[in-house]
Amino acid sequence: MNQPSEAEKNSILSHILRSPEFHESKRYQELLQYLVAKSASVDSLKETEIAQEVFGKDSKFDPASDPLIRSYVSNLRKKLEHYYLTTDQQFDYKIEIPKGQYLVRYIKVTKSLLPRKARVFLPKAYLAVIVILVGVLIYREVSNQGASGSGSSTVSIGPIWNEFVQPGARPTLIVLGDYFFMRERADSGSYYRKGRINSLDEYLQYVMKNPDFGKKYVVNSFTYLRPSAPWGLAKILPMLHSNSGNVALKLASQFTPDDFRKNNVIFVGSFRTLNVLSNFLHIFKLEYSTTPPSSFLIREGVEDSVCVFRPARLSAGNFERDYGVVAKGQGPEGSHMLLLLGFSEGGVIQAAQAVSDPGLMDILAEMYPSSQIDPRELTLVIDAEGMTQSLFKANIRYVAGLGAPSARDRSRSQEASGSDLSPVNR
Numbered sequence: 001m002n003q004p005s006e007a008e009k010n011s012i013l014s015h016i017l018r019s020p021e022f023h024e025s026k027r028y029q030e031l032l033q034y035l036v037a038k039s040a041s042v043d044s045l046k047e048t049e050i051a052q053e054v055f056g057k058d059s060k061f062d063p064a065s066d067p068l069i070r071s072y073v074s075n076l077r078k079k080l081e082h083y084y085l086t087t088d089q090q091f092d093y094k095i096e097i098p099k100g101q102y103l104v105r106y107i108k109v110t111k112s113l114l115p116r117k118a119r120v121f122l123p124k125a126y127l128a129v130i131v132i133l134v135g136v137l138i139y140r141e142v143s144n145q146g147a148s149g150s151g152s153s154t155v156s157i158g159p160i161w162n163e164f165v166q167p168g169a170r171p172t173l174i175v176l177g178d179y180f181f182m183r184e185r186a187d188s189g190s191y192y193r194k195g196r197i198n199s200l201d202e203y204l205q206y207v208m209k210n211p212d213f214g215k216k217y218v219v220n221s222f223t224y225l226r227p228s229a230p231w232g233l234a235k236i237l238p239m240l241h242s243n244s245g246n247v248a249l250k251l252a253s254q255f256t257p258d259d260f261r262k263n264n265v266i267f268v269g270s271f272r273t274l275n276v277l278s279n280f281l282h283i284f285k286l287e288y289s290t291t292p293p294s295s296f297l298i299r300e301g302v303e304d305s306v307c308v309f310r311p312a313r314l315s316a317g318n319f320e321r322d323y324g325v326v327a328k329g330q331g332p333e334g335s336h337m338l339l340l341l342g343f344s345e346g347g348v349i350q351a352a353q354a355v356s357d358p359g360l361m362d363i364l365a366e367m368y369p370s371s372q373i374d375p376r377e378l379t380l381v382i383d384a385e386g387m388t389q390s391l392f393k394a395n396i397r398y399v400a401g402l403g404a405p406s407a408r409d410r411s412r413s414q415e416a417s418g419s420d421l422s423p424v425n426r
Helices: 006-018 026-039 047-053 068-086 122-147 159-165 200-209 211-216 228-246 257-261 275-284 345-355 360-367 407-417
Strands: 093-096 105-108 172-176 182-184 217-219 247-251 264-270 286-289 295-300 305-309 319-330 336-342 378-387 390-399
Touching (some): 006 093, 026 068, 068 200, 159 228, 159 264, 159 360, 172 228, 200 211, 228 336, 228 345, 264 345, 275 319, 305 390, 319 345, 345 378, 360 390
Parallel strands (some): 172 247, 172 264
Antiparallel strands (some): 295 305, 319 336, 319 378
């Protein structure tokens, strides 16, 4: 059987390790490198060897009661599959880890393999559908504006969007927060979600502490978007119309810190779906907890004072209270970040509604008449009350660095604008 040369094997491994699937995942890099090296020198490999030599387990490690290695290798297979489905790299051989085994083998790529154009990764297929639907929504909205006699289909935007639409601006990457799902290992067709598990790393950490959970549930091949994410996307895409040729879309589960190098980033979704982006909340001095009762806090000032917010669901039916959070600032690698957050649907939708309001900065100026508010760096909290995706009341509750508006200034703002902020009714 033909096999690649050592130089070809090194090249194959190097390309894989530099890919987005592996570049930011040191543990999976180490595991793949170890399996490749072992495959060149041994004929068989046991879970206990991997556990001790890669994960630092001792001789007491029992693979019968701890699925750690099986979980990692199963996810490694999925990462390799995703790499080969999406890479533009041309290759003659592909690495494969047969199920039930831990040594890699090199498979010759032949003409009989599925053509590249036919290979579609499921989440990307979902994204394509979302883009098409949102495009229809935007087209209808702009057409209706034109038909109403406005004379122009240009969308008005506020200064909060300047860094995203100014001439020469970086491309904008819109990241939608998706929810992590699992399925039953027994192929029953049942899917499962656990609130504290929102990423592959969190799943693996949980399984390490609860081995029985890993025996029953495995990582699902697709994730899930709540309605607030595509709804928010529909609201913010018109804001980027002047830079529409430089807008891309990604799920939070696919986002890597590498994406900051060339893009400005807008996130739309729940705190629970931030995934890797949660590592950058320190830019806004934001911290959150999804452990009941859910809460988030903002640190500010030289004495590091703390403002804590705890969303509270009312007990009357589906009626709920949430906070929408708008956080904008300078991100890593010279990028600009805009986060539209909440704990439930209402908070995320209200945050998207707020930033798409061209009069937002005017409302803030009325509420804080003695302060200069910089639209380049802004964190504000909005009360949102309603029933899931229909909001009846929305008020600006807090602006970082300025605190809560006084009753007098809040009243002045209502006289000037009619209300603190337009709620969403669907």
